[in-house]
Amino acid sequence: MIRIDLNSKRFGDTPVLGPISFTIAPGETVALVGPSGIGKSTLLRIVAGIDRKIDGRIVRPDGLAMVFQEPTLLPWRSAIDNLRAVHPGLSRETASEALSQVGLAGKEAMFPGQLSLGQQRRLALARAFCGDPELLVMDEPFVSLDAETAETMLALTETLIAHHRPSTLFVTHSRAEAVRLAQRILTLEPGPQGAVLGPEQIRQVRTGTSRPTGVVTAFPKP
């Protein structure tokens, strides 16, 4: 169970987030939406434990994976080493397999600077998916991708979530993505003392096992 109990988060004198409370059940997927600059990334960083200068309490598991809003790769490590540096147990083969799942087959030896931004983002996705996280945090994971690639990534994410059932919290600006992946959608909106949660939207319960069809199978594990 993940529990967020935030009273406030301020940068210096500026309040950014006001009182915010919510929980995420194991295996549950929650989308976070809100206008640019409202505080979504800030909230995600708080949930992930990166930002600890807060007034509030966070309960969260240790096994965490995160897709940052920017790829945040190691520019001095090849694509495959970017996976293996973060997941020391990962074998070469599994890492290669993971790369090809995100459409980076054959780019093992390339440095991030040699990849297009969309490719870098997919590498960051692969990095997050390679572990076996209890909590998956993603900040706009599918931007900068063309429709077809985005669809592949979405399907891949669905598969991962279906298999490992991590608690998932992700930010998106796309309603379609939110509706497709999430059981609940949280909205950040301006409040008097920083952003607060607006009315929650609950999606219809998933119909059966709407497993994605086709190419994407389970994501390889170490």
Added chain:
Amino acid sequence: MIRIDLNSKRFGDTPVLGPISFTIAPGETVALVGPSGIGKSTLLRIVAGIDRKIDGRIVRPDGLAMVFQEPTLLPWRSAIDNLRAVHPGLSRETASEALSQVGLAGKEAMFPGQLSLGQQRRLALARAFCGDPELLVMDEPFVSLDAETAETMLALTETLIAHHRPSTLFVTHSRAEAVRLAQRILTLEPGPQGAVLGPEQIRQVRTGTSRPTGVVTAFPKP
């Protein structure tokens, strides 16, 4: 008149772009689409003259503005100084005005690291719009923005183009954006010797002066 006559672009032994030729008339807006990793950013960098290691010829004006795929701001300069460093002639007032046009009013003194990614992208847009470019090059200028902000930015871009009539080349993954802004849409698709242009799509000629309504007026000039 902008004229691109590319025979090929390779990184080391890997061909990325094959023979590509097109022109952009003064005042014309051209969208470039294609899957992730095909070579759109590479082509844009060639057009902008950043990448000169090519086999081919580019004719382009000097007055250039570019929105990079990543914000590419100066982290050690405040938001307003990021505009003024690049446009030395810009007065404080005009720069402030430009910031508020992209929704960054009151954030003049913040460093890029203190802005959300969406805010950084808007700052990069403001930087490109502050000059009086003859050629405007934009690499996915409207991602990472919520629908409403994206709409404001789109409208702002339309106004700018309508006023200064630069030649514009921009990359997008969104059909809607492409159709809305561009007169022509170029598609990059895989070829035997690197990406080539697919069949060109020409949009219906604009109906009259469909000036955007409401808040956005002309972008301030130095």
Added chain:
Amino acid sequence: QDLPTVRLATLEIGTVNWELATITENGFDEANGFNLDITSYADNDATRIAVEGGEADVAVADWIWVARQRAAGKDYVFVPYSTAVGSLLVPGDSTAESLADLRGGKIGIAGGPLDKSWLILRAYAQKEYGFDLAAETEQVYGAPPLIFKSGLGGDYEGVVNFWHFLAKMKAAGMKELVSVETAGEALGLNTDTPLLGYYFKESFLEENPGIAQALFDASRDAKELLASSDEAWEAIRPQMNANDDAQFQQLKTDFLSGVPERGPVDIEAAGKMLSLMAELGGEELVGEASSVPDGLFADVK
């Protein structure tokens, strides 16, 4: 009133300053027809760079070094100043009675393996006791102050240092095992041959005829005064860096015993000394000066 000026580069703490201060204070320079203009440096090497670089006309060195330079083509000329040489000291409680007893011990040597006192002592050990001092002891070379301090601390069985440090070490209770003078005599060297002196460039002497004699005379005047007058010593005491009376007296005694006989340098004796040095120090030390170069010693009386 147009006296020629002699620019002299000196080590600020060198003992030669005692003589120089006496000269200027008592006007011996003007009395002998020149003006002494002294520039102090912090290191011996600096004074040599000053002469070589044309910033000074005179500095102090031992004549073997000057001979080496002259043989290498420099027009240096030597005017004697002092015979003061070192000695080998042992700690106050040492049981050593001769160099032979230092076998297997550690000897601290200021300067380096080419130090003249050290070389003479080596020759002496060879001649007198038939053993190679260098091979049968361990040498620790170091800067004079470091050897001084660690020697006082009892780090070595024997110490060879510059004479003003030796004076202080003697004042602190160390005792002389053998003096270089004794060693030199045993080796058949004329110990009246002054080792230290002023050196000029010959070109300077040609431009200012008689200047070597004038400086020599002034130097002698100062020495005579110091030999006879306690007041003269009191006047220079502040720059002697003596911490107490014992040191002061020791420094004074040792300085006076280093005053050479007045007169020209005995070339033959010098030649003998040089060939001994060449034998011990090799080319490293004497360079191409296998014999005393012509005109090395200024013709002073």
Added chain:
Amino acid sequence: MRGQGFTTVVSMTGLLALWVLASFLTADPEILPQPWLLLPDFAKAIGSGELLFHLGATLYRVVWAFALSMGIGIALGLAMGRFPAFNQWFDPWLVIFLNLPALVLIVLCYLWIGLNETAAILAVTLNKIPNVTTVIREGTRALDPQLDAMARVYRLSWFERMHHIVLPQLAPFIAASARTGVAVIWKIVLVVEFLGRSSGIGFKIHLYFQLFNVSMVLVYAFSFIAIMLLIEWAVLQPWERRVTRWRTA
């Protein structure tokens, strides 16, 4: 700021205590005198005006050599970092001059130019330039190519590029070479001074060392260090705080 001042005072006191302890253990004021034993010597050196005179002489040399070597070193480092061809040509020179013993350069300068201020300052500068160049070259190689592309697109002038793009990125390298720079300069100035000047802290330190007057050596050394601490607090740290504000904001 208050807290920092306090920490600094306590930290300096700690260092002083360490000194007292070391001195106590050494138990020989000739080797390491207790700090308070320096006070009379310090008073004497100040009183006679000698300390200030020599400090002035040394600072004059340090300031000149610092300004010259930073200026030339940064320019060379930038050029070598930016243009691989230029670097290929002068890289061996850099290694050679970097490793040329200070002594050799100093003596040559003195003999060529004479034992004067110009030679002294030149000798220090020549010794220091390769250090600055080496550090700045590394920094230049690490410059962000994306920002260069941006500068090119927006056709920034050379001056604007330096001001807004290059120097801010080099700031840590400049700070590093300024700090270690003064230290190296100061080590060389000492040699320069004892080899051919009749003034300066180096001249005095060497003299007193030869007399084995450790107390006076320390008095002169600490006077210079005090100045350096002052510069660190009054100039370097405020500057650094200002230029790195964006990191912590």
Added chain:
Amino acid sequence: MRGQGFTTVVSMTGLLALWVLASFLTADPEILPQPWLLLPDFAKAIGSGELLFHLGATLYRVVWAFALSMGIGIALGLAMGRFPAFNQWFDPWLVIFLNLPALVLIVLCYLWIGLNETAAILAVTLNKIPNVTTVIREGTRALDPQLDAMARVYRLSWFERMHHIVLPQLAPFIAASARTGVAVIWKIVLVVEFLGRSSGIGFKIHLYFQLFNVSMVLVYAFSFIAIMLLIEWAVLQPWERRVTRWRTA
């Protein structure tokens, strides 16, 4: 690679030509002999085995001092750059030790420990550590906080963080301080050796300098420089090419 070798040869020849010219203008082989005049002296020094012996002694000290000071300096620099509290405590110490004259540290080491190898190496190490620390501290302050966040999220071990995240970012700073480091160490080793060792290049250089034998001074100086050039080409540059491959790829 071929082109580079060629450039290097031409560039070194150019430097040699400069030397010949300077020597010609000086017109005094005692001040600056023509390069070829060094050859007999060089042959002699090699032949007698002296050169190699002293070079070995110096290299031994340099290697030890280098390894120790880089190790400790990097550790301290990282700690001071990472933890502002730690930095506040030890910043004044750093400034003081950075600016403490080499002479003072060397003499104290010799007097405390004795005129032996340990003292010599310790003296050099102590002199050099503050330099390394200063440079690495600047580098540490410039580390990317985003990558730190990433490392924290994925719970990298300390070793992995160092290996994959910290050291690659510090590489330019480490390269800079290694290069200037050897140069500074070498300047200090010279002093250390002439003050209290009976072997080593510094000992010989000082000896020959006192005899005004410039030619031998240069022979010994250049032997060391030759080793440094070798290390630069055989170790440092290949290492640097490898760790910066990602920049140019």
